[in-house]
Amino acid sequence: MTKTESSAVVAHEDTVLCREVLAGNTAAFALLATKYRKRIFSLGYSFFKNADDTEDFVQDVLVKTYTSLGSFRGESLFSTWLMRIAYNTAINSIKRRREYTSLAEDFEIMDTSGNPEDVHLRSCSLEAIREALDTLPERYRVCVDMYFFYDMPYADISEVTGLPVNTIKSHVFRAKKLLRGRLDEGDKK
Amino acid sequence: MTCEAAFDRYLALDRNERVPLQVTLHLLVCPACRAGVRHLTLAETVLAAPLGVTRTVRSACPDCGRPDPVIAAAMARIASVDQVYPAAGTDVGRVSMTRWLVSGMALVVGFMVFPFSSMGVWSRAVFGDAFGVPFYILCGVAITAWCGLFVGTNIDFFVKKFGLQHTPA
Numbered sequence: 551m552t553k554t555e556s557s558a559v560v561a562h563e564d565t566v567l568c569r570e571v572l573a574g575n576t577a578a579f580a581l582l583a584t585k586y587r588k589r590i591f592s593l594g595y596s597f598f599k600n601a602d603d604t605e606d607f608v609q610d611v612l613v614k615t616y617t618s619l620g621s622f623r624g625e626s627l628f629s630t631w632l633m634r635i636a637y638n639t640a641i642n643s644i645k646r647r648r649e650y651t652s653l654a655e656d657f658e659i660m661d662t663s664g665n666p667e668d669v670h671l672r673s674c675s676l677e678a679i680r681e682a683l684d685t686l687p688e689r690y691r692v693c694v695d696m697y698f699f700y701d702m703p704y705a706d707i708s709e710v711t712g713l714p715v716n717t718i719k720s721h722v723f724r725a726k727k728l729l730r731g732r733l734d735e736g737d738k739k
Numbered sequence: 740m741t742c743e744a745a746f747d748r749y750l751a752l753d754r755n756e757r758v759p760l761q762v763t764l765h766l767l768v769c770p771a772c773r774a775g776v777r778h779l780t781l782a783e784t785v786l787a788a789p790l791g792v793t794r795t796v797r798s799a800c801p802d803c804g805r806p807d808p809v810i811a812a813a814m815a816r817i818a819s820v821d822q823v824y825p826a827a828g829t830d831v832g833r834v835s836m837t838r839w840l841v842s843g844m845a846l847v848v849g850f851m852v853f854p855f856s857s858m859g860v861w862s863r864a865v866f867g868d869a870f871g872v873p874f875y876i877l878c879g880v881a882i883t884a885w886c887g888l889f890v891g892t893n894i895d896f897f898v899k900k901f902g903l904q905h906t907p908a
Contacts, residue, residue: 557755560792567795572824576817581795583810589790591809605809612813617822623895629792668785675782701787703754719751726750726779733778 564628571619579619583612586629589700590636596651596695597640607643611636630706637692637710652691653699654679678732682725693718694725740765742772749776839889846885850878 564585570578587608594607614635622631640646654676664672679698683691689711696707697718704722708715745765749772752758758766766773806814853859854874862870890897 556794560794563795574824576814576824579817580806580810580814583813584807585792585795587807587810589792592790608809609813609816612810613816613820616817617820620824664785664788671778671782672785675786679786697754698783698786699790701754701791703756705753719753723750727747729782730746730750730775730779733782734775 561627561629565624568619568622568624568628571616579612579616582615582628586632589629589633592653592699593633593636594640595656596653596692597643597646599647599651599656603645606645607640611639614639626709627706630702630709633696633700633702633706634710649688650691652679652683653695654683674732675729678729679725681732682721682728685724686721689713690717690721693721697722698725742769745769746772746775750779843885843889846881850881 564582567578567582571582590608590611591604594604594611595601598604598607611632615632618635622628675698679694683694686694690713692711693707693713696702696710697704702710704715704718707713707718711718740761742765745762748759748762749766766776854863862874
């Protein structure tokens with residue numbers, strides 16, 4: 551199954567689960583929550599920078615998602631809609647620290663096991679992304695994270711953050727260019 | 740096309756976007772760029788892997804796995820929120836277009852026929868010319884109200900049909 555096909559399957563599955571929740575099956579919501587818990591946690595961690603506040607944040611987002619599910623029209627993917635709720639909740643939270651910290655700085659919070667080749671490639675890539683992020687204002691860092699770590703296309707990032715697609719595109723382009731340079735250097739060594 | 744130009748065009752692509760033909764042709768003949776694309780794809784895959792969304796596994800025995808404490812707490816909060824789906828009154832189903840058309844036609848035909856009915860004839864006989872203007876105003880108000888209700892209650896349909904939803908620039 552290709553990546554696109556698998557995302558289509560995941561999206562279809564989300565739609566089915568949403569319908570089940572709206573039909574009264576609350577247990578289906580637990581499945582959706584389990585599926586996206588890690589993403590919500592990672593986004594929250596970038597804002598709150600400690601596990602306790604982030605866990606409270608995850609709960610808030612899940613409760614908000616459940617109570618607003620009736621208004622979800624399916625015009626975007628469920629995952630995008632959920633990320634928008636999470637992003638807005640984080641932005642509006644009084645508990646959050648001032649700055650957004652990229653996942654490139656705190657990548658250890660994720661389970662990053664893998665073969666040595668993957669580990670090397672990851673550390674090389676993280677370095678390049680960190681370098682790209684250093685040149686960006688705080689509000690744009692989240693775009694680069696969403697592209698590289700959350701695997702989101704430009705339109706979805708724009709929908710979540712409210713930033714123009716072209717702005718996102720140019721920041722991601724710069725990060726990709728740095729990443730390419732870093733990978734080339736690694737290849738030559 | 741130079742390597743730099745081809746690679747820049749490649750880098751500008753979005754997730755899952757089709758690679759332009761010119762770039763594909765360049766990659767076919769340039770092993771260095773091909774290797775660069777392979778490395779970049781690998782790097783992007785490795786970075787996205789930890790937060791990748793996988794398919795839902797429905798356990799045959801729902802009570803077997805220990806629930807995640809954060810999700811369990813969220814589910815408890817959800818249970819305490821007095822919101823149960825399906826919410827009363829939300830399941831309106833599809834709006835019947837026939838019902839709207841029939842009511843609209845009935846309204847128009849009613850106004851057309853009224854002046855010739857016994858009631859209309861009596862009204863004209865009693866009020867004379869003073870009957871016409873208020874009657875036409877009433878027709879206009881009723882038809883405008885009907886149109887307003889039709890659009891207002893089916894606003895979702897019109898928004899989607901004519902692409903009126905807000906999209907960020």
